Amino acid sequence: MQADNKILDDLARVAGGALGAFSSLREEAEGQVRAQLERILSRMDVVSREEFDAVRAIATKAREEQEAMAERLAVLEAQLAALTGAKATADIADPGPAAGDTP
CATH class of the missing domain: 1.20.5 (Single alpha-helices involved in coiled-coils or other helix-helix interfaces)
Incomplete structure (x- = not known):
């Protein structure tokens, strides 16, 4: 039983780390998309x-x-x-x- 709990704890830790990495990746992608859209809109002479x-x-x-x-x-x-x-x-x-x- 103790080994099962350790494995589950390790899996939870790995999943949490993966979610954190995906969250960071998502935030970075959103930032890049936002920056690209701002550049495009500034060239189109669109007001904020x-x-x-x-x-x-x-x-x-x-x-x-x-x-x-x-x-x-x-x-x-x-x-x-x-x-x-x-x-x-x-x-x-x-x-x-x-x-x-x-x-």
Whole structure:
């Protein structure tokens, strides 16, 4: 029985070592694949996720500012129309001296 346990312990140790080696090999292969993909993508002029998110945030902010300015412009145009409409109404009611009138 003692010999069987020793053999099983040795097999477990060897299997654990093999799994560790495979794990290291897998990590190294992933690193090489990732590096190769980064080189390929850099040649293709593709942006990273971080750059994309940053530009997206800038575009969202610019859009919000543009919408706020459009609303402000509409209010100002309405105020101007009200002012010029009131002035036009006053001019119609009191046109002032005519060209042929003498003061």
